[in-house]
Amino acid sequence: METLYAISVGTLTACSVYLILRARSFPIVIGLTMLSYAVNLFLFSTGRLVIDQVPIIGAGEQYTDPLPQALVLTAIVIGFAMTAYSIILAVRVRGEFGSDEVNEPNYQAGKEGQR
Amino acid sequence: MFGQHLAILPLLIPLFAALLQLFPWGDNAQFYRRIIGLVSCSLLIIISVLLLIQSDTATLVYALGNWQAPYGIVLVVDRLAALMLLLTAVLALPVLIFGCYGEDNLGSHFHALFQFQLLGILGAFLTGDLFNLFVFFEVLLISSYALLMHGGGKQKLRATLHYVLLNLAGSALFLISLGILYGITGTLNMADMAVKVSALTGDDAVIARAGGLMLLIVFGLKAALLPLYFWLPQAYANTTGTVAALFAIMTKVGIYAIIRVFTLIFGADAGLAAGVGYDWLWWLGLATLAVGGLGVLGSRDLRLAIAYLVVISVGTMLTTFSMGNDRAISGVLFYLLHSTLVTGALFLLVDVIAVQRGKTASRIIKGRKLAQHGALGMLFFIAALTVIGMPPLSGFVSKLFILEAARTGAQVALLWPLVLFSTFLGMIALSRAGSRMFWHTLPGKAADISHPPGQLATIAALLFGAILLTIFAQPVSDFTTAIAHDLSHPETYIRAVLQLTGVDHE
Numbered sequence: 001m002e003t004l005y006a007i008s009v010g011t012l013t014a015c016s017v018y019l020i021l022r023a024r025s026f027p028i029v030i031g032l033t034m035l036s037y038a039v040n041l042f043l044f045s046t047g048r049l050v051i052d053q054v055p056i057i058g059a060g061e062q063y064t065d066p067l068p069q070a071l072v073l074t075a076i077v078i079g080f081a082m083t084a085y086s087i088i089l090a091v092r093v094r095g096e097f098g099s100d101e102v103n104e105p106n107y108q109a110g111k112e113g114q115r
Numbered sequence: 116m117f118g119q120h121l122a123i124l125p126l127l128i129p130l131f132a133a134l135l136q137l138f139p140w141g142d143n144a145q146f147y148r149r150i151i152g153l154v155s156c157s158l159l160i161i162i163s164v165l166l167l168i169q170s171d172t173a174t175l176v177y178a179l180g181n182w183q184a185p186y187g188i189v190l191v192v193d194r195l196a197a198l199m200l201l202l203t204a205v206l207a208l209p210v211l212i213f214g215c216y217g218e219d220n221l222g223s224h225f226h227a228l229f230q231f232q233l234l235g236i237l238g239a240f241l242t243g244d245l246f247n248l249f250v251f252f253e254v255l256l257i258s259s260y261a262l263l264m265h266g267g268g269k270q271k272l273r274a275t276l277h278y279v280l281l282n283l284a285g286s287a288l289f290l291i292s293l294g295i296l297y298g299i300t301g302t303l304n305m306a307d308m309a310v311k312v313s314a315l316t317g318d319d320a321v322i323a324r325a326g327g328l329m330l331l332i333v334f335g336l337k338a339a340l341l342p343l344y345f346w347l348p349q350a351y352a353n354t355t356g357t358v359a360a361l362f363a364i365m366t367k368v369g370i371y372a373i374i375r376v377f378t379l380i381f382g383a384d385a386g387l388a389a390g391v392g393y394d395w396l397w398w399l400g401l402a403t404l405a406v407g408g409l410g411v412l413g414s415r416d417l418r419l420a421i422a423y424l425v426v427i428s429v430g431t432m433l434t435t436f437s438m439g440n441d442r443a444i445s446g447v448l449f450y451l452l453h454s455t456l457v458t459g460a461l462f463l464l465v466d467v468i469a470v471q472r473g474k475t476a477s478r479i480i481k482g483r484k485l486a487q488h489g490a491l492g493m494l495f496f497i498a499a500l501t502v503i504g505m506p507p508l509s510g511f512v513s514k515l516f517i518l519e520a521a522r523t524g525a526q527v528a529l530l531w532p533l534v535l536f537s538t539f540l541g542m543i544a545l546s547r548a549g550s551r552m553f554w555h556t557l558p559g560k561a562a563d564i565s566h567p568p569g570q571l572a573t574i575a576a577l578l579f580g581a582i583l584l585t586i587f588a589q590p591v592s593d594f595t596t597a598i599a600h601d602l603s604h605p606e607t608y609i610r611a612v613l614q615l616t617g618v619d620h621e
Contacts, residue, residue, distance in 0.1 A: 020280075020284065025276065025280075028280055032280070032283045032284065032287070035284070035287045036287060038287075039287045039290045039291055039294070040290075042290075042291060042294050043290055043291075043293070043294045045294075045298075046294040046295075046297045046298035047297075047298075048298075067297075067303075068294075068297070071246060071293075071297075074246075074250065075290055078250070078253045078286075079286075081257065082253070082256075082257065082279075082283055082286065083283075085257065085260055085279065086279050086280065086283060089260075089272075089275060089276050089279055090276065092272060093272055093273065093276050096269055096272055097269070097272075097273070102276060102277065102280065104273065
């Protein structure tokens with residue numbers, strides 16, 4: 001189980017890094033979403049992988065750690081809000097500049113810092 | 116009763132102020148929102164002074180919901196946290212007053228976002244729990260995303276997109292490093308983690324080191340350390356003056372987090388994981404210093420030049436911190452106070468200059484005479500002297516502390532030339548900007564837009580803070596030396612958090 005888990009977290013991370021490096025806003029947002037999935041899975045595993053156990057000490061032979069579940073829940077909520085904001089921003093950038101490239105294609109050094 | 120709950124008030128005040136500001140206040144809404152914001156910021160100053168006095172005698176530990184550490188989340192007010200609280204409050208009030216002269220009308224919800232931003236920053240300084248630090252980082256980030264967009268505009272949009280995407284990746288990395296550290300130590304409380312990390316052996320210690328280095332990347336991104344600083348100049352140069360001035364404290368949140376985590380958890384007592392990241396900080400800090408100096412010189416816009424001055428200050432602080440001795444840390448903290456106040460003042464000042472110059476804005480070229488030529492010139496002169504580090508102002512004193520902290524020959528050979536050279540480059544850039552803007556003006560009528568004296572007074576107030584720092588250099592440096600001593604002997608902090616001495620809980 002640990003191997004399968006590790007492979008899936010690793011694959012998700014690798015795909016997300018590839019997508020983020022595409023430097024276009026939509027793939028980046030998808031990439032960041034995938035990265036947050038990978039991170040959430042990873043966080044969940046930090047309490048060690050245990051099956052069919054309750055998160056209470058003394059209720060059985062083994063127990064599962066409740067804290068990572070709480071952390072993952074927090075991370076999901078925060079990640080959701082952040083993704084929503086970045087999507088809105090990406091749409092605005094697409095609308096204003098007519099391009100979804102994150103870096104300005106014909107960047108003019110002299111124009112920096114203007115309001 | 117009141118004294119016992121003092122530690123949570125710096126979080127409750129901005130939170131409730133922001134919520135109140137979100138209410139529909141009728142026709143004259145902005146007036147009420149300004150009052151609430153100003154009251155909140157003034158209260159924060161009073162409370163942080165009280166906390167500073169209290170923290171000097173004993174570290175205050177506040178267990179949220181009375182769940183004791185390491186199981187519950189605690190707020191810890193030691194000397195360092197109290198000093199950072201006071202600095203934030205002292206910066207926030209003049210900046211908010213400046214913003215109340217009309218800049219808050221450029222976009223909606225400016226006041227509520229400002230308070231939420233303060234909530235995040237103060238929370239990051241107060242918390243004693245690593246995951247809670249992440250949460251407060253997110254609070255401050257999401258309000259900063261919105262604040263960066265305050266006023267709108269094409270240039271801001273792209274800078275904000277870069278900033279948001281980078282920080283989202285940074286947050287993911289933060290969570291991964293938290294996961295690694297939690298998986299190894301089984302705790303998220305910083306004091307408890309320090310105890311657990313020092314007892315690690317073998318492979319576990321190696322993994323903890325990896326987690327520590329990943330935390331360094333995350334905090335380095337927030338603090339704008341060399342390979343991760345590229346977001347900063349554009350973001351700071353394109354946003355409005357008020358927001359940029361408030362963001363003067365933002366990079367310092369990253370530096371605070373590095374100082375806290377790498378003295379407490381990965382400090383000298385951390386066994387096999389001791390001193391992780393310090394050599395990285397030394398070299399990257401030096402490189403940041405060099406790049407910042409070149410950036411200042413190469414900027415054709417005063418706003419951008421000041422953003423690069425922030426990069427220089429980050430490089431100076433982190434390099435000095437990595438030397439690790441008490442004097443170095445004390446020097447870093449003194450420099451941090453000075454640099455926050457003066458960069459805040461400079462960002463506000465450039466905003467005023469840009470508005471008065473009209474079309475040429477803050478570009479370093481010949482332009483119209485300003486309406487308030489004398490007053491602005493004087494303020495710019497004082498601010499530039501302070502930020503460069505000319506005697507007799509606080510920049511000089513703090514650079515002296517930093518240069519003094521270099522002990523070994525190798526440290527002196529690398530730190531001295533780089534600090535002095537970047538100072539020199541900053542001096543060239545700022546004197547060029549100053550002479551072009553104030554002396555080399557186009558003949559003819561002066562600009563007709565002038566600013567109310569109250570608005571200029573806020574800039575003067577921030578600069579006055581820097582001057583006070585020079586006058587009271589001795590007591591302040593005594594205090595920072597005490598902080599440095601606390602940081603190099605984390606036992607006091609750990610004992611206070613884990614056994615809850617210093618608080619009388621009935």
